[in-house]
Amino acid sequence: MAAELLIIGGGLAGCEAALRAAGAGVSVRLVDMKPARFSPAHASPLLGELVCSNSLRSADPASAVGLLKAEMAVLGSHFIEAARASAVPAGKALAVDRERFAARLDNAVSSHALISREAGRVEELPASGVSIVATGPLTDGPLAENIAKLAGGGSLHFYDAIAPIVMTDSVDMSRAFWQDRYAEPGVGDYLNCPLSREEFSAFYQALTTGEQVPLHDFESPRFFEGCLPIEVMAARGEKTLLFGPMKPVGLEDPRSGRRPFAVVQLRKEDLGGRLMNLVGFQTKLTHAAQLQAFRLIPALAGAEFARLGSIHRNSFLDAPRALTPQLALRAAPQVFIAGQLSGVEGYVESAASGLLCGLNAARLLSGEPLLTPPPTTALGGLITHLMNQEAKSFQPSNINFGLLPPLAQRLPKKERGRALARRAFGDLLAWMAAQGLKPAEAPPLLA
Ligand SMILES: Cc1cc2nc3c(=O)[nH]c(=O)nc-3n(C[C@H](O)[C@H](O)[C@H](O)COP(=O)(O)OP(=O)(O)OC[C@H]3O[C@@H](n4cnc5c(N)ncnc54)[C@H](O)[C@@H]3O)c2cc1C
CATH class of the missing domain: 2.40.30 (Elongation Factor Tu (Ef-tu); domain 3)
Incomplete structure (x- = not known):
């Protein structure tokens, strides 16, 4: 079968995007420079590598990042599946055994009948066809500049330790x-x-x-x-x-x-x-x-x-000016940008944006309208941040409740998280039903 979707980069966002698009019946060609070449932070030949901490942060669905993970699970995330299967004890956080986690994602990608995997550094975007760029904050070679030029602005850098x-x-x-x-x-x-x-x-x-x-x-x-x-x-x-x-x-x-x-x-x-x-x-x-x-x-x-x-x-695009709310380049709508390069920050956020890109790239290929989740969800809150035109100097952000519209009534902090999560789950399920998306699992019950 001819490859229809090119995904460049098989990190957290690229794996999630590939598995999502392939799950929708799209055949995917995934190219990652590993194991021939490694970024300064990558060391494993496996796809889906966690480059630093092994924590995916709070597991509590009444916290912003816990909510994002719970929403991803409802949407059928393979990143969450791999995390659950490789979890290590970490109090109230979800932390993973990084080797097992990456092996699980790598295997899901490599064994999928609709995904073909290639090793190689991509230096330039192809002139035609639908693609997802998920090469991360350490995008190698001239590709970052190539995308920045296409996006119509300079790429930005900051530093991580x-x-x-x-x-x-x-x-x-x-x-x-x-x-x-x-x-x-x-x-x-x-x-x-x-x-x-x-x-x-x-x-x-x-x-x-x-x-x-x-x-x-x-x-x-x-x-x-x-x-x-x-x-x-x-x-x-x-x-x-x-x-x-x-x-x-x-x-x-x-x-x-x-x-x-x-x-x-x-x-x-x-x-x-x-x-x-x-x-x-x-x-x-x-x-x-x-x-x-x-x-x-x-x-x-x-x-x-x-x-x-x-x-x-660490490289990322000037998202409010470069991207659409469906995470495509405004200047090249057949190119989606997933992961940290899109201006989200963090493992979970990168995978979440990969999920959305995989979903939307598959819809573009089948002629369906592209989707943006409701702003009251954590996934929608991430998009709200990326679209924030008021930010003169755009900075990536982790998910936090400040990115979601406030509740109609003021509540004590302890109850606020639960109320925001309840609202998010309700809106997510209604949105999914309206778009014909079947929940992979029910949202967690909130006491
Ligand atoms: C040093 C560092 C530490 C970090 N620590 C944390 C942390 O502790 N917790 C946290 O939540 N977030 C952390 N982050 C931020 C972020 O969550 C991670 O970088 C995350 O891995 C981003 O996911 P991604 O899919 O966008 O990119 P990545 O996971 O980096 O995946 C990108 C993939 O693209 C490939 N690639 C790159 N360039 C090319 C090319 N030209 N052609 C082909 N393939 C290419 C790479 O080999 C890699 O496999 C850290 C970032 C850095 C740089």
Whole structure:
């Protein structure tokens, strides 16, 4: 069968888009440069690779990202299916064993009768035919500039940093304790490394004076606020850390029976729990400076690091001016842009935009009208952000409830999430019914 839809990039968005379009009966040609070539953040030959944290954030459907995941499940997301099948314990978050997760997505794509997979770097968009570009924030080669030119504007860049990972059996357990925030002491999936006031001071000093990797790009560095390097946060003052990633609230050190002055939390990276990442410790310090600083955390004094943190460029389009609400290029409506390159931020958001692109590309090929989900849904809220013409300098965003229209009545914060989710599920199901889309599962019940 002749390929009808070209998908460039088989990351989170590309896999989701391919499986969605193929599920609608479209034959897909998916091209990814792996394993011949890897971006600075990719290392696995598998498609669907998570490049940094293994967390897909909150599992609570009454949180914005939990709602987005629940909506994706209703829409039949393969990303969510793979995540559920490879979940590791992570308190109230959905975290995955990254190898199993990618293997599951890779296998779903590779074994699909309607998807043909090719290895190769794409340098230019084809002149004709329907395509989805899902090459991510580290789009390789001249393709990003090619798309930016086609979109009629310059591409934008900012920077992302990734967090270090330690071998669990190298953590000094006499100086660490298991506990989720506000859980009983000893109960939980997070391994806490406490610091006294003096230990924190020494660590803070090392963070703020450590040598940083110089940036070679012509632009001054701009970081995504939700994923700031730890030393950038530290430079804003001690309290930014003590009220941020190192906050000790809801924790009790069993050695003292008291709340520690500060903590570094470790979260499992794999199902076996052999690897743990330092939550919120993405960094652009040099490797030597990282080792110097992290060894000042008493529980990590002798720890073996499986990976140290690093920093990377991140590309995205000026979405409000470049894209339609169905995620096609205004200047080339047969080209859809999925994933981080479209201006969404985060794993779940990237996959969600892939789902929408897969759906719409299949509809374009079958002559059906293209779709945009209701703005009251989390998926619709993402599109609202991408279409925000008021943003003079567009910045990507994670999903958050601020992107959804407010409720008619003011509610306390605790009830607001549930009310927004109830409204979103109702509107999603009504919209799907109107478009002839069958729910893959019922939305979760909200107490
Ligand atoms: C360093 C870094 C850390 C991040 N950490 C997190 C995090 O912890 N949590 C989070 O939620 N989000 C994180 N993000 C943001 C974002 O969620 C991820 O980048 C996510 O993987 C984006 O999904 P995607 O499908 O758009 O791109 P990707 O998953 O990056 O997939 C792009 C694919 O396209 C291929 N490709 C690239 N160029 C070409 C080309 N020219 N031709 C053919 N193939 C090509 C690549 O090989 C890759 O497989 C991070 C981003 C970066 C850069």
